[in-house]
Amino acid sequence: MFHSKITVTLRTSILDPQGKAVEHGIHSLGMTNIEHVRIGKFIEFDVNTEAKEEAERVTMEACRKLLANPVMEDFTFTLEKIQKPVHA
């Protein structure tokens, strides 16, 4: 069994109004040295297989078909071999 952790981020060229709003909030709270806030998505799941290639393939397929919008977003992921489900 493998545990996949996926990060989906907006491409740099795409404006991020949500990030701007959060940045404004952060500045209002006094943390004025924080800049260029960007908001993305984080998704994690277990893949029930013993083959790392299969876990990689299935994670990539989920990202391409459902989790990320290829026009506006990029994704990266990490895979970790686990003995039992992380969030069962």
Added chain:
Amino acid sequence: MFHSKITVTLRTSILDPQGKAVEHGIHSLGMTNIEHVRIGKFIEFDVNTEAKEEAERVTMEACRKLLANPVMEDFTFTLEKIQKPVHA
């Protein structure tokens, strides 16, 4: 200057209906070996300081005060020293 990457996740004991919906979608697309989908948030920003301790302190403060709900969520972050802004 430092670049912070933050992951905010729902605690394991908290139900994640969004994750359940995504899991259902993933299964409908034929990836039936994916299980226990959980959705979180990903936030990244630059901290304009040369001191790693200050970057760490300010990132922690932003998480505690604004980005994560301490009752329902956990957060982790990484810091990376950078020469120029990642998303300027």
